[in-house]
Amino acid sequence: MKILFTKCVLCFSLNLLAQTTAMGYVFEDTNENGKKDRREQGIAEVAVTNGIKVVLTNQEGKYELPVGEDNIISVIKPSGYKVGINEGNLPQFFYIHKPNGSPDLKFKGVEPTGILPNSVDFALISSEEKEDFTALIFGDPQPYTQQQVNYFAEGIVAELEGIEKVPFGLSLGDLVGDDLDLFNPYIKAVKNVSIPWYNLLGNHDINFDLENDTLSDETYEAHFGPANYAFNYGKVHFLVLDDVLYPDPRDGKGYWGGFREDQFQFIENDLKHVTKDHLIVVALHIPLSEPDGRDTFRDEDRERLFKLLKYFPNTLSLSAHTHIQRQDFFQKEEGWQQDKPHHHYNVGTTFGDWYSGKLDEKNVPISTMRDGTPKGYAFINFDGNEYSIDYKVAGKPADYQMEVFASKVVAKGRGTKAGIYVNFFMGTEGDEVLYRIDDGEWKEMQYMEDYDPSYIEMVYEWDSTEELMPGRRSSNPIISEHLWRGNIPTKLEAGEHSIEIKAADIFEKTHTAKSSYRLAEPVE
Incomplete structure (x- = not known):
């Protein structure tokens, strides 16, 4: 017994x-x-x-x-x-x-x-992984309706179907727009890219009927698995993190960028097993940076993350959320603990400006973002522990990297305050952007933070038209952080004059663009 x-x-x-x-x-x-x-x-x-x-x-x-x-x-x-x-x-x-x-x-x-x-x-399957490879990155697909899922499928996914030599893709959150029943249509759409696809939780992907941050991802988990995870490819370690604190711990309303204690424990425990000279790519939804001085990310969490990355000399972080495109470089005075600045890339979105603007030939909204960046996606090219980034504008050739705005006609011989403006989508302050007129001398353009006039022109067409246009009015413009200006020479012969632009990005890639303007005799 x-x-x-x-x-x-x-x-x-x-x-x-x-x-x-x-x-x-x-x-x-x-x-x-x-x-x-x-x-x-x-x-x-x-x-x-x-x-x-x-x-x-x-x-x-x-x-x-x-x-x-x-x-x-x-x-x-x-x-x-x-x-x-x-x-x-x-x-x-x-x-x-x-x-x-x-x-x-x-x-x-x-x-x-x-x-x-x-x-x-x-189960793991043995696979040849080259150290030079390319990952495909989406920012904010964010459809609110099935029609917008269709816009996403036709305007973005269709041109990527059957893509080769790209082993996987990653969406940086806001996979849908609050209606979590759209997770399955989103998955069905992305499936057509025909490569393994990783996902990340955004503030529009959470369960708002649970006021507990650890439970706000229940529906996301049912479709995609953990909201915090990691994987390796070549000499790159990808750390995918939910950085949406819901509800906001300050007042119990809305959300805030940051991490919980259990997430920091995971990050610390994960990095213990990563080779120090490998490239660490941290993928987030809400940016680590805080545009316009708004308090969108908990400062102590950013500093704590930077402390955990202190001993990794090769790092990159990615985000979406803002519906613009920008590059940030964190230095020691901003909490980064290495001499080499940390690059944070806020990726332009596939959703663009909330699926607004005129309709293109596919009846899909052009949806240019408020800083003048056209909607699109990014290719991150890895070579060992180094990387470079290419931004691809949806529906345009790969070499379309700049939008040039100049007056169509200017009075010959008269001074003008009009200018030649270049929105260099992947540009950052400090990049060299040059222009020349009629094969003349190359001159340096002036970096400025201002509204993109080409976007202003597009938006206010909606306000000046006397007949409604198909689609929906674009949002009001915001300051662009990748804009340059040059003067328009007027002391030339009357007639058409060519404009040529040449720009080099932070990865030492050279990009070109062309435009023109016309000089006419002044009308008295």
């Missing part, structure tokens, strides 16, 4: 342990069926996380992690391997453990997952 009692206690203890400890294997899935078969070997030294703690697998590929009632166990994909994808081309690198499921929500969350399996295994 005593032996039987002892066995019962032991079984109960083992069952209790099984529900507080996740264990399993990371293995090489040689037959790519997603299951660990008897002859398939475990992979050692692979990082696995419960969202806070990060451990490495042992020589047999085994790991153990503590779990509670709400954890997502995920493998941090090592270089040289790939993970499987589901029917929506979403990478399957995680297991959701929510025995009781999500709370009752307006938009459905995770179904109850029940008892934790005896072994939570992760």
